[in-house]
Amino acid sequence: MEGIEIVKYSKRESVNGYIFAAPSLVGFLLFFGIPFIISLFYCFTKGAGDIEYVGFQNFIDLFNNSSFQLAVKNTVLFNLVSVPLVMVISLLITLVLNSSLKGGSFFRMTLTLPLVIPVASVVLLWQITFAQTGFLNQVLVKLGVSGPDYLNTKLSFVILVLLYIWKNCGYNMIIFLAGLHNIPKEYYEAAAIDGCSKVGIFFKITVPLLLPTMFFVFIISIINSLRVYREAYLLLGQYPDSSVYMLQHFMNNNFTNLNYQRLSTASVIVFVSIAVVLGLLFKLQKKYEV
Amino acid sequence: MVKENKVLKLAGYVVLGVFAFCAIAPILYIISNSFMDPGEVQDAIGKCRFHIIPDSFTLIQYYEVFLRKPEFLLRFWNSIILTVPIILGQIVVSLLGAYAFGKIEFPYKNKIFFMFILLMMMPYQVTLVPVYIMLKKMNLVETYASVILPNVFSTFGVFLLTQFVKSIPDEQCQAAKVDGANHIKILLKVIVPQCKGAIASLAILCFIDNWNMIEQPLILLSDKEQPMSTFLSQINQTSPGLAFVSGVLFILPAILIFLKGEKALLEGVQHLDIK
Numbered sequence: 001m002e003g004i005e006i007v008k009y010s011k012r013e014s015v016n017g018y019i020f021a022a023p024s025l026v027g028f029l030l031f032f033g034i035p036f037i038i039s040l041f042y043c044f045t046k047g048a049g050d051i052e053y054v055g056f057q058n059f060i061d062l063f064n065n066s067s068f069q070l071a072v073k074n075t076v077l078f079n080l081v082s083v084p085l086v087m088v089i090s091l092l093i094t095l096v097l098n099s100s101l102k103g104g105s106f107f108r109m110t111l112t113l114p115l116v117i118p119v120a121s122v123v124l125l126w127q128i129t130f131a132q133t134g135f136l137n138q139v140l141v142k143l144g145v146s147g148p149d150y151l152n153t154k155l156s157f158v159i160l161v162l163l164y165i166w167k168n169c170g171y172n173m174i175i176f177l178a179g180l181h182n183i184p185k186e187y188y189e190a191a192a193i194d195g196c197s198k199v200g201i202f203f204k205i206t207v208p209l210l211l212p213t214m215f216f217v218f219i220i221s222i223i224n225s226l227r228v229y230r231e232a233y234l235l236l237g238q239y240p241d242s243s244v245y246m247l248q249h250f251m252n253n254n255f256t257n258l259n260y261q262r263l264s265t266a267s268v269i270v271f272v273s274i275a276v277v278l279g280l281l282f283k284l285q286k287k288y289e290v
Numbered sequence: 291m292v293k294e295n296k297v298l299k300l301a302g303y304v305v306l307g308v309f310a311f312c313a314i315a316p317i318l319y320i321i322s323n324s325f326m327d328p329g330e331v332q333d334a335i336g337k338c339r340f341h342i343i344p345d346s347f348t349l350i351q352y353y354e355v356f357l358r359k360p361e362f363l364l365r366f367w368n369s370i371i372l373t374v375p376i377i378l379g380q381i382v383v384s385l386l387g388a389y390a391f392g393k394i395e396f397p398y399k400n401k402i403f404f405m406f407i408l409l410m411m412m413p414y415q416v417t418l419v420p421v422y423i424m425l426k427k428m429n430l431v432e433t434y435a436s437v438i439l440p441n442v443f444s445t446f447g448v449f450l451l452t453q454f455v456k457s458i459p460d461e462q463c464q465a466a467k468v469d470g471a472n473h474i475k476i477l478l479k480v481i482v483p484q485c486k487g488a489i490a491s492l493a494i495l496c497f498i499d500n501w502n503m504i505e506q507p508l509i510l511l512s513d514k515e516q517p518m519s520t521f522l523s524q525i526n527q528t529s530p531g532l533a534f535v536s537g538v539l540f541i542l543p544a545i546l547i548f549l550k551g552e553k554a555l556l557e558g559v560q561h562l563d564i565k
Contacts, residue, residue: 125316
């Protein structure tokens with residue numbers, strides 16, 4: 001990782017290092033490393049009793065599977081929509097919060113609250129709001145518009161994006177606040193003396209100096225967006241509208257028929273794709289020294 | 291100029307106010323509904339009315355949950371039985387690991403740490419199959435241990451604490467070593483006292499994650515071992531009144547921990563930077 005390692009390890013220290021790392025390392029191997037290798041093996045076989053080597057057949061089958069295709073498409077789409085949105089909104093809130101308004105700590109606390117609130121206990125409100133005869137539609141009716149049954153249409157995608165933003169805004173805000181805090185005040189003072197406008201200061205000082213923080217938020221938002229199954233399951237159940245059928249649904253639902261081969265192949269593909277995407281992102285970050 | 295500033299300030303308050311309202315409204319909603327009469331709740335939900343001020347304030351739904359329908363409390367205990375051992379176990383495992391990765395040089399250290407980070411970033415479903423295979427071999431499926439064990443060894447804790455341990459100056463460990471302290475002593479006397487905040491951060495983040503767990507219990511546990519998080523999603527539809535009370539009970543520990551440890555939470559999230 002750090003180029004050529006010329007560190008000479010002392011034998012005693014190495015043993016000590018492994019002793020202290022042992023619990024986490026054993027756990028890692030036991031619950032991920034070893035079984036992951038076993039599932040790699042499953043990827044290339046078929047049958048339960050008489051196991052037969054089938055080459056890449058499982059991969060070909062999976063890529064031709066229409067629910068897998070749908071799941072991949074939706075997962076990618078969800079990331080493309082929700083990640084930029086949550087970043088822009090949380091940055092906006094952070095900037096407002098940071099502009100020396102009164103009651104800053106109260107607002108900060110309120111806005112981070114959804115982070116700790118179990119979604120399971122608030123999801124009912126969302127369901128009532130967006131039901132066919134729900135709160136939102138009752139307001140719309142008064143305005144002379146009749147709305148759909150949101151949670152059983154393509155609009156459930158939009159609602160899931162909203163729930164994701166509700167849940168994760170606070171997370172990003174905390175990180176952005178720390179990033180803004182680290183920009184030296186002198187820069188702003190100097191720019192103000194030079195007669196820079198507020199917009200100019202934002203684009204010439206805040207944005208460039210906040211880039212590393214933005215990258216960090218970007219990665220965290222992707223990770224959290226890949227975990228949106230939790231919210232999706234609570235809001236929409238195990239079999240949601242096809243617009244929010246994600247990779248995670250595909251895998252969870254395949255657990256019921258315990259098709260090890262298909263499940264293993266899917267996890268290996270997802271693992272490798274996420275690893276490759278994240279690897280590329282970190283490479284880009286290093287290259288531009290963001 | 292002054293006027294423009296005032297307008298901007300007002301706009302700022304409006305933005306914050308709207309978002310703060312969205313953040314807090316669901317919580318106020320379930321709290322107020324938990325103090326209503328079951329009939330009132332049923333009526334409002336049946337008509338999908340956004341009903342927030344109780345017609346009559348009553349504790350009858352609390353009485354139901356605490357004294358008449360103990361299965362609700364059982365789910366609450368399930369949540370505790372699952373979450374507390376995970377938090378305690380993860381702190382111990384992560385502290386030992388963080389000391390190794392943060393302060394000791396050993397071969398393949400960086401490669402192993404990289405694997406830990408990679409795993410930490412994966413969605414649960416990727417690890418669910420491998421974990422299931424292993425638990426099946428260990429005959430642990432449908433026991434509490436099937437959820438507790440894999441989560442104790444979550445690599446997230448090691449990563450987070452290593453970030454903190456690295457920031458403790460090496461000189462302090464060297465000085466302790468000169469005084470004849472071994473690694474265990476250094477860990478307990480030098481590292482742990484300075485990592486109290488970090489441990490609090492880990493405990494809170496770990497609590498948030500595991501108190502809300504959905505994926506693992508759904509697949510690994512039978513019906514009677516399900517925690518509150520999955521149980522709530524079932525009763526939300528069938529008995530909303532009791533779901534509100536259970537929801538309040540379920541939120542309460544989370545809010546208390548948040549109020550007590552907001553600073554630790556902020557610090558923990560800020561240390562997640564992966565470089």
